[in-house]
Structure formats: C-alpha cells, structure tokens
Amino acid sequence: MDQHQKSRKTTPNRFSPVVELRQYTLHPGKRDMLIDVFDRYLVEGQEDTGMNIIGQFRDLDRPDHFVWMRGFDDMEARRQSLETFYNGPVWRAHRDAANATMIDSDDVLLLRPARPGTAFELAGSSRGPQDAPADAPSPDRSVLLASTYHVTPKGEDAFVAGFESKAAPLLALLGAEPIAAYVTEHAENTFAQLPVRANENVFIAFSRFADRTALASHRAALAASQEWRAISEQLGRHLSKPAESYRLVPTARSLLA
Known part of the structure; x- marks a missing residue:
C-alpha cells in the first residue's frame, strides 16, 4: 500500500x-x-x-x-x-x-x-484496498436496507415525527440497526449537466443488518406484527404512493458497510 x-x-x-x-x-x-x-x-x-x-x-x-x-x-x-x-x-x-x-x-x-x-x-470508517477484487459478495456480508417513503409535502413533518417516535423504535426492537435518515433537498441543482429527480419528496431510512438471513428474519417479524401494521397505516396517510425498499450489499471498497 x-x-x-x-x-x-x-x-x-x-x-x-x-x-x-x-x-x-x-x-x-x-x-x-x-x-x-x-x-x-x-x-x-x-x-x-x-x-x-x-x-x-x-x-x-x-x-x-x-x-x-x-x-x-x-x-x-x-x-x-x-x-x-x-x-x-x-x-x-x-x-x-x-x-x-x-x-x-x-x-x-x-x-x-x-x-x-x-x-x-x-x-473512523475505512475502505478496502484499491486493488480489492470485484467478486460477488458472500451471503454473510452485511446488508443495508434503504426504505423509501414518498411523502406528501404537507405531511412531511408529521411523517418524520411519527417515524422517529413510533416506527424507528419498533424497527430497532425487531432487529434493524438504524444508521441514517434523509429527506429530499429541494435546493436548485447547481450542476445541471447531471439531472436529479427534482419533483420527488421522499423520506429514506437506512438500516443495517448483519447478513441476508438477519434481514429476512426482520421482515418476517414485521409481517407478523400488529403494532407495525397499525403504525404503517397511520404513516401511510402522509404518503403519495406505496413505499419502496432496496436491499443493498456493499462492494469491497464501500466506506459504508
């Protein structure tokens, strides 16, 4: 090195x-x-x-x-x-x-x-060496879940408050490690050569899991939870369309892993 x-x-x-x-x-x-x-x-x-x-x-x-x-x-x-x-x-x-x-x-x-x-x-995070191979990761690699909620502009404050006070604690209790939460930045795109989805209004919660099995167990626990169904119904009143989620596996040189 x-x-x-x-x-x-x-x-x-x-x-x-x-x-x-x-x-x-x-x-x-x-x-x-x-x-x-x-x-x-x-x-x-x-x-x-x-x-x-x-x-x-x-x-x-x-x-x-x-x-x-x-x-x-x-x-x-x-x-x-x-x-x-x-x-x-x-x-x-x-x-x-x-x-x-x-x-x-x-x-x-x-x-x-x-x-x-x-x-x-x-x-304090570190990434792998520059010559790390691009081989497919093993099943026991950590997984990030990016949960994307399309929030109505008028409902953003209520959604964020409800997610933080009700959803986030239950998600953590059922095995998710919350690592970040973001909303749309509506500032003017300062580099027009690269377009952005300017008309979106989203809230994205990022959670980490030890591996794919841990994430699958978490999802099964959510599906069986009456409390989660009630929270989802309440938060859903502030959404313009159904939520989306993405299972993401870091590459060998990802700082966030």
Whole structure:
C-alpha cells in the first residue's frame, strides 16, 4: 500500500449535509465491470476534489443495478467538486469504460439529513484496498436496507415525527440497526449537466443488518406484527404512493458497510 492509500484509510471521514443517492441501470452482466472501474479508479479521483464517497452497492433484487452515494459540504461545494471532477483527467481516462456499462444514470435523488444527528456517521470508517477484487459478495456480508417513503409535502413533518417516535423504535426492537435518515433537498441543482429527480419528496431510512438471513428474519417479524401494521397505516396517510425498499450489499471498497 502506498502512502496515498494509507492516508485514505486513516483519515476521519466527515458526515455530508448534502447527499446524492444514485441508482444506475446497466447493460445485462456489466455490473461487476462497472464496480471494478469505479472502485479502482473513481473513488480517490472524486474524493480528491472534495467529495465524500459514502458507499457503493449491489442491489440484491435488481442484478443490473448499481447504487452509490456521495456527499458534499453544501450545494456550492457540490458544484465546484463536480465541475472539477467531470472536467478532470481521472474521469476523462475512465469515462468510456464506465459509460459503456450503463443504460441510464439519471435516477438521482438529492438529499439532506431529516433531522440533526440523522446523517451517516463515517468517522473512523475505512475502505478496502484499491486493488480489492470485484467478486460477488458472500451471503454473510452485511446488508443495508434503504426504505423509501414518498411523502406528501404537507405531511412531511408529521411523517418524520411519527417515524422517529413510533416506527424507528419498533424497527430497532425487531432487529434493524438504524444508521441514517434523509429527506429530499429541494435546493436548485447547481450542476445541471447531471439531472436529479427534482419533483420527488421522499423520506429514506437506512438500516443495517448483519447478513441476508438477519434481514429476512426482520421482515418476517414485521409481517407478523400488529403494532407495525397499525403504525404503517397511520404513516401511510402522509404518503403519495406505496413505499419502496432496496436491499443493498456493499462492494469491497464501500466506506459504508
């Protein structure tokens, strides 16, 4: 490991007040190819411009989807970092290989912490070495669940309060490890070359599980819980459409794991 890589592993990582959640649809069979390019070349290349690469994931239920998140100090910092990276040598060198794997890269949500203290806590986290293989993870790898709720604008405060006071404690009791909660950041997109889903209004709760079996047990417990059904019905009054959830497995170099 060279000195640059070593410093990356030991430098504390700040939380990010502005986060992009990016979901890419890929050509069949190309996900591991993109992960290899991304993890080898695009992590440090982006972080050198001031971004924080929070995590990159395989979607267990959509084999041709790649999901990742990056963070910024604010919207102006986002503009500066994206302009620097996408006009810089690292992206020029690897964009053709990355873009060749993609059908669509425009499914992007711009987010902010739902409340003070609900951002990803990454201080002290470390990522794998730059030459880590892009092999498929074993079944005992940790799993993140991203639960996405499409909240009506007028109902956002009531939904967030209800989720925090009623849903979150029960989810934790039934085996979920809550790690973050975000809502849509409605600030103007400061880098128009990369579109975001500006008309969405979401609340996303991120939870971690030791492995797929633990997540399956958690879901079974929720399905059997009358209390959860009552809470879901109450929270559902503030939703514009049904909730969605994504089972995400970190890659070898994901900071969030």
